[in-house]
Amino acid sequence: MYPPVTPPRQVKIGDAAAFAGTTPRAIRHYHQIGLLPEPERGGDGRRRYDYDDMIRLLWIRKMAQAGISLDDIRTAFDGAQNIEETLGRLGDTLATQEADIKQQRAAIQRLQTVGSPLGLLSSPVTDRLSHLPTGALRTSDLDALLVTERIFGPLGAAVQASTFIALATHPDLRAEADQLDAADAALDDSVDPDDPRVEELATQHHTHHKALTQTIEADGLDAAEENLFESYDADQTRDEDTRTSAFEAVTKMPYTYSPARIRCLQLTAQLLTQDHQNTPDDR
Template sequence: MNSGEIAAMAGVSVRTLRHYHQVGVLPEPPRRANGYREYTVRDLVLLLRIRRLAELGIALDEIPSMLETGRRADAVLDELDRELAGQIERLTARRAAIARLRAAGASPDTPPELAGVLGAGAAGGPDLPPEVLQHDREVMLLLHHRLDEDGRAALAGLMSQVTEPRVRAATTELTARFAALAPDAPDAEIDRLVTAFQSVLGHLDLAGFEDVDPRIGALLTAYQESVFNDAQREFLARLSQVVSEGTTPAAPTP
């Protein structure tokens, strides 16, 4: 048999056959006078055994010792079974994440834990400009990536509160006002918006955000500088201050 014939009989490609030769798992047979390899039925049997082991997922460098002695068969199969069990668990988790994203109408890059609050219609949905929704998603992605497990749970809990029907209408209206802030908006307008936001935040449970890593704050500041105008950044700075200090901004001048 030549290489094409034995490959066809074994159900592998000629390229795979040559790869087995190159890595040393399948010895090369002698060549005929015309330079072509001459395979025997024994070569076919060995190739079939290699194919079966490879299909199980056994690494090629493990196969020669198994073929020679079989002593490591149980250990290799146990290890392979554990690896496959882990893969099944990871794939099952991925499918569950996909299902959550689909159910929420969320984009594929949304953390599954936040799918319900960042999906279509959540947190203002179509009532807010697309760029505002995009900013919200990007901030949530940054936070989710940098927070630890407890912080992520706190973030999901906070976003669930924000998207409750009784709160969502207020936050949507205030977010729209924030988006409409002109770069040269007067201090009085900024302070009125801070007061309005603080009123809403006062009804939310902010547990879990008391000791946020300063590096996260620096990251968010860098993001804000890249997407928001001067008045919007000033608003965020004032809001952060009054929330952290538990104070109320001075009454704005009418």
Template sequence: MVSVSIAEEGSPLMHWSFLPPRQVKIGDAAAFTGSTPRAIRHYHEIGLLPEPARGGDGRRRYGYEDMIRLLWVRRMADAGIALDDIRDACATSVTPAGADSGDGIADLLERLEETLAEQEAELRRQRTVVQRMRTEGSRIGLLSDFVTGRLKNLPDGSLRPADLDTLLVTERIFGPLGAAVQATRFVVLATHPALRERSDHVDDAERALDDGVAVDDPRVAQVAAERHAFESALHAVIEESGLDQNDDALFDAWDALHPPAADHDEDGTDSRFGRREMSAFEAVGKMPYDFSPARLRCMELWLELLAQDAPAS
């Protein structure tokens, strides 16, 4: 019997007595521990909680020790510990509750702290991306800061959605460094209207080489020659402006920020996020381009012209 005295101002002393239950049903257990009957049944199914005694009606009855274990399970689950890990840790602990009772819980907490630190780092990265999107625009802000740093101070509207699409694909295949180098191309096009117009002309000519054009059509070789002439002119402007020297500095900056193999295991897995990065060759093979045979032949001819320009070794 428990007796509680309650005194209220202006009222006589009152006595209230009650007898606590020795066992409770699953609904009461769930209400007290902040859980649900369904969750408690799941705990039993996975072996996290032993089956309690059952009453004459065949329903589970929970006593003091059952409730203590339920409370500890709920606290650990609320802390982010997986149920399977709680079960394994409690199984190796001296006491069923597992509170400061063995190395199992300590190891769990250490792993959980490492996981939370990784999640915090990922949240900071995501927040940085969102802030960059708000500052620089939703499309360009999705590129890495190593790429967007090359595109600062350009005239408004000088970068086209197609330019950003190309950089997005390049970054996926060759990484931020490859996209940052390619960004030099769009910096020149954004600041040289005549070159941009010439680029548009060659792009339109290549798109016109659809499935209705034969691979030996004279237009294929003509467009290849136009592409070669344009790329040569573009490269000349890049050299004259000194942007190619900035590209060299990019490699040095990248190497300083990303020591070789610092974040990747031997199999190419990124240890920061637990996922395997595709090689450039794999990525190219998974990116579809609806190019006609004539357009592919045009690209081959252009590469042959480019090879002829290379100095003899």
């Protein structure tokens, strides 16, 4: 027969930590923050933990494993805060974490399906572009979608995707866009904003935009845009990092545009606005 086991009345910090499933360093931290009262020391100057200490330590570990913060555990023990309030806040935090994990899993799946960097954009964008052959989209296209998604959200970028689908599937429009990009780049700081070339280029941009719009409509891409707003709700596609308005976001995004190029953009926008004002309202 085995000799009877006599449990100790007190144990040292190492034994207490081993039994509770923690570390001596963690227990010392509990003492420092007032979560676990520091016990008396024995004749050798070391802490000794009794039954009540171990019970409290075990409850601390259980609460910590449930995700309750050490500060909330302390206030719960002190009776300074209703535990239901703490649990309510914890539930909200866990719900947010679950949503984040869901989004991260979806992003990983998109990356596995369509590859990088397209897969890093939101699902409304990748859904619209994933059918295009490899290499159809340029790096500059993806860069533009990235910026648009940041400013206007996933649905805004998904609508802009129509432009890049049209460019990728119509070489003539892509060649024309390349010529306009080269002309834009030539509007450097040496060009006066009132130079006639600026207005001429704005007119060319206006014409090109109209051709793009007609192609988007002819190819049925605008119908796909309408379906987006029916298929995706705002909460599903919201960018949690977007905390500023579109205007504020634009003012914080640096550009290297010259005054002449900015003037060209303004003139193009005026022409497009005139088109919109002169278009009969069929609604």
